[in-house]
Amino acid sequence: MAPRIAGVSLTDFGKHPERSSRELFTEAAGGALADAGVQADDVGVVYVGNFAGDLTEDQGHFGPMMADYMGARDVAATRVENACASGGVAVRQAVEAVASGMHEVAVAGGVEMMHNVGIADITDALANAGDNEYENEVGLTFPGIYALMARRYLHEFDAEHEHLAAVTVKNRENALDNPIAQFREPVTVAEALEGRPIASPLTLYDACPITDGAAAVVVTSEEFADEHGLDAPVRVAGTGQSSDTIALQDRPELARTRAAERAADEAYEYAGVGPGDVDVAEVHDCFTIAEVLAVESLGFFERGEGYRGAAEGETTVDGSIPVNTSGGLIAKGHPVGATGAAQVAELTKQLEGRHANQVADSTVGVAHNVGGSGASAVVTVLRSA
């Protein structure tokens, strides 16, 4: 009785400072309902992922606001906040609501406005995903925290910065054909390595951009999909979520994301599949090092071997395990609260055979969404047929 992903939609990802979360979310939710062939009247519950609306829009209480604007004023509506994993956790909440039998139709999505404030303010807002006293007070930013992880990874394993840069090159290439992607220009390894330093050893090309955008998915019960004749071949076969220390310094291994490993194990077990069954994955590449850690956490590569994925072509669209065929956070963009839902939306398109970078014969997809430096992780396994 696995819940179905009946419809998906993403807004344009990019620089839209003149817009607002209510408009972006409404566009995504309305698009997802239209894609599903479901009326707003049928929706029973709404989950909205958002991280920093209080800071960037001086607005909280996103749940009822978004439900109202999308045409479902009277439903149960809740904002979900797990930093950069907010959207993925919103989808998981919707899956739980439908799988439990509590609701037949749920809308889950996320939205973030980021370009409407200055770069110092948005950097400060994003730093709230870390430990204020132990990280921010000593001057750590999010690029800084991932740089600490990257430095340790390069020290422990046989990897160089150019292996990390290969992630950017691959994801930029993948975004060329994605109409909603923020960066649709290719970049070379040499250009990426020579980028402006943001936190050594990382350059601007190791980082995802600041992005305004929203994404939404419609989750329905199998019975609702069948009774209403919905064209919804993709089901949520498994979901997993785990947590870890909020401060990087409290983890015994600094170049490892154990919450993501636990979330992956749980999702695989739930779905009855293993890493070798996965045809395509969308992973949380907020920085290049994050994709390397992600493909290790998901079991596609042994620990310390993930750097080979992009560099050796195994994670390209025609590789053995295509990763981030959408362009990922690095090229598609990272509207923080929307990202996890955007991953599920992109994967659904893959499994329905309508993706811009279609992977042939893909039936099992995995989404990996991380909050902070790994304190929150949610993994979703999707299946068609």
Place this chain on the structure above:
Amino acid sequence: MLPERTVKPQWYTDFIDDVEAGRAQYLACESCGAAELPPRNTCPECGAASLVERPLPEEGTVLTYTEVQTTIEKFAGEAPYTVVIVELADSLRLGGQLRGTDDVAIGDLLRVGVERRDEREDIVTFEPA
């Protein structure tokens, strides 16, 4: 944007004062031996409420570091600066800003301290031991 806090949590103010005075404590679990930084009353490893104070080692080795170029308002005009994570004891790590040298490598021995800063946040620092 939200305003800056006007009052800091007391545990943090105390921790900074104690590091500066050389009397900082960490929390050792009497049940499982885990080592944690304040403020906790329950061991996150075994769940026991048996944390006791032990003197925080003042020296340790660098596990990782980064030179931060793009920073937040609190540190405006101070970049670039280097942040290190130092292992003070088994499973006890602490971050701080590097002082006293521009040159650092993984494995270097550093000593913890505090920098008092007029009009700005006091911060944990590390300098060559």
